[in-house]
Amino acid sequence: MSKLVTLVSEGAGKIDPISVAAYEGVGGYEGLKKAVGMTAEQVIAEVKKAKLLGRGGAAYPAGSKWEHLLHIPETPKYIVCNADEGEPGTFKDKVILGQLPLKLIEGITISGFVFGAKAGYIYVRGEYRKIQKRLIQAIENAKKAGYLGQNILGKGFDFDIHVISGAGAYVCGENSALLNSTEGKVGRPRIKPPHLAEVGLFLQPTLVNNVESLSSIPAIVLKGGDEYLRIGHPDSGGTKLICLSGHTAKPGVYEIPLGKITLRDAIYDPEMGNGLKGGKNLKFFHLGGQSGPIGPASLLDTPYSYTDLRKAGLSVGSGAIVVMDESVSIIDYLIGVTEFFIHESCGKCVPCREGNKQLISVLRKLAVPGGANETDLANLRRLVTTMTAASFCGLGQTATAALNSAWKHFREEFEANVTKTAAAAA
Numbered sequence: 001m002s003k004l005v006t007l008v009s010e011g012a013g014k015i016d017p018i019s020v021a022a023y024e025g026v027g028g029y030e031g032l033k034k035a036v037g038m039t040a041e042q043v044i045a046e047v048k049k050a051k052l053l054g055r056g057g058a059a060y061p062a063g064s065k066w067e068h069l070l071h072i073p074e075t076p077k078y079i080v081c082n083a084d085e086g087e088p089g090t091f092k093d094k095v096i097l098g099q100l101p102l103k104l105i106e107g108i109t110i111s112g113f114v115f116g117a118k119a120g121y122i123y124v125r126g127e128y129r130k131i132q133k134r135l136i137q138a139i140e141n142a143k144k145a146g147y148l149g150q151n152i153l154g155k156g157f158d159f160d161i162h163v164i165s166g167a168g169a170y171v172c173g174e175n176s177a178l179l180n181s182t183e184g185k186v187g188r189p190r191i192k193p194p195h196l197a198e199v200g201l202f203l204q205p206t207l208v209n210n211v212e213s214l215s216s217i218p219a220i221v222l223k224g225g226d227e228y229l230r231i232g233h234p235d236s237g238g239t240k241l242i243c244l245s246g247h248t249a250k251p252g253v254y255e256i257p258l259g260k261i262t263l264r265d266a267i268y269d270p271e272m273g274n275g276l277k278g279g280k281n282l283k284f285f286h287l288g289g290q291s292g293p294i295g296p297a298s299l300l301d302t303p304y305s306y307t308d309l310r311k312a313g314l315s316v317g318s319g320a321i322v323v324m325d326e327s328v329s330i331i332d333y334l335i336g337v338t339e340f341f342i343h344e345s346c347g348k349c350v351p352c353r354e355g356n357k358q359l360i361s362v363l364r365k366l367a368v369p370g371g372a373n374e375t376d377l378a379n380l381r382r383l384v385t386t387m388t389a390a391s392f393c394g395l396g397q398t399a400t401a402a403l404n405s406a407w408k409h410f411r412e413e414f415e416a417n418v419t420k421t422a423a424a425a426a
């Protein structure tokens with residue numbers, strides 16, 4: 001029996017992505033039709049029962065976020081979809097945006113209805129240029145079909161969706177930087193609090209959710225929260241789009257039921273990763289993007305759920321699974337990760353701006369036989385602690401997640417090139 005499911009990805013690659021009729025043919029817009037006959041509270045009750053955790057990386061419970069926003073009296077409220085997808089190794093939102101844009105549009109429209117919003121924004125990664133055009137065409141077609149624009153489904157509900165293009169900065173995926181960038185400001189993170197639900201886009205109450213989170217809403221409304229929960233893990237319902245890359249034999253995006261497959265299934269099952277290229281052995285996997293943890297082969301039997309991965313010191317994050325074979329040096333890999341963070345640090349705060357540069361200078365010493373001493377190793381540990389605790393936003397706080405987990409599992413590679421002091425050697 002197949003371990004894969006098609007819930008969010010139903011119709012992906014099989015239908016004309018911008019055709020409303022084709023989307024209706026795979027059950028499209030049934031969720032919206034049901035939602036407009038419900039109250040906002042009823043829709044949110046289903047999202048809460050579904051235990052949908054935010055699919056953008058932070059795994060925040062969507063139901064609680066929605067409930068909080070509902071109780072804020074100020075209007076207008078805005079819906080913002082985070083389609084920045086800047087996390088390396090992550091390309092699952094691209095599948096929805098490119099192959100099923102109407103599912104996302106339906107999910108955003110349901111949330112617009114719930115919050116009485118008049119406008120939604122999709123902030124799309126700048127590199128997805130072709131996809132942006134397709135998204136705009138899909139929005140136009142939804143309007144022509146009466147699913148967007150004025151008096152949607154004859155319910156007196158007006159709602160429009162605008163597409164905004166990012167310019168390629170990873171930090172703009174952080175929700176407050178994303179709102180600044182959407183407003184035309186420099187894409188740097190804001191001080192929080194105030195919470196974005198209260199003071200968000202144009203200083204108004206705002207919902208920010210990821211593409212996959214919002215695209216899960218039609219199925220939750222249609223099937224009901226209990227059924228959606230049952231498909232996945234008791235702590236986190238439904239499915240997850242995972243992205244396999246690196247030395248996997250079959251890179252791609254696969255939809256899996258949360259908690260019902262293991263990491264080993266994802267990497268080795270013929271329907272998913274089908275092992276490693278050239279039949280090589282796995283050395284480690286890197287989960288959730290560059291900001292996520294690294295795990296060794298001994299953790300392959302961990303079930304792929306938010307709870308189980310967290311217990312094993314791992315995390316779902318964005319859904320990325322970068323597979324690395326036995327030929328890869330941990331230190332060289334971490335140098336690549338840190339180069340990424342140096343490039344993407346927005347420079348606003350010292351722990352991240354300077355910390356990443358200091359990290360790479362120590363890592364480069366560790367890559368050379370006899371290049372580092374024990375003080376370097378101690379400095380590495382101090383940098384990790386300081387950057388995690390003192391960086392202003394999630395970028396700097398998580399830049400050391402890979403290093404920290406690699407330290408736990410591959411300590412001997414950090415120590416291999418360290419010259420011991422006479423006292424320590426004695």
Ligand SMILES: Cc1cc2nc3c(=O)[nH]c(=O)nc-3n(C[C@H](O)[C@H](O)[C@H](O)COP(=O)(O)O)c2cc1C
Pocket residue numbers: 053054055056057058059060082083084085086087170171172173174175176208209210211213214393394395
């Ligand atoms: C540096 C950084 C980059 C991020 N990039 C993304 C991104 O590309 N897409 C995304 O959905 N969330 C990203 N996030 C998480 C968002 O801040 C936010 O948690 C998310 O959009 C909320 O939606 P969700 O609850 O549906 O996941 C990023 C966070 C940080 C700190």
Ligand code: SF4
Pocket residue numbers: 171189344345346347348349350352353391392393394395396397
């Ligand atoms: S941690 Fe600081 S420097 Fe790094 S991206 Fe965030 S605000 Fe910018």
